[in-house]
Amino acid sequence: MSPTRRLTAPTACRHCGLDRDGHFQRWTTDAGWHTWTMPDQALIKTRMLARRAT
DSSP: OOOOOOOOOTTSOTTTOOOSTTOOSEEETTTEEEOOOOOOHHHHHHHHHHHHHO
16 A cells, blocks of 8 residues: 655645644744745645646
């Protein structure tokens, strides 16, 4: 059995890739403490193409 790879949802947080539900505040080294932030259209497209490729 091959391991499953979890792909980031296209509309997940721009900084950490977590879904909006249950995000609250999170820490990342790039953004520090942040709330859920909508990704820009280019990032959404990149994530959608990655999902299609698998």
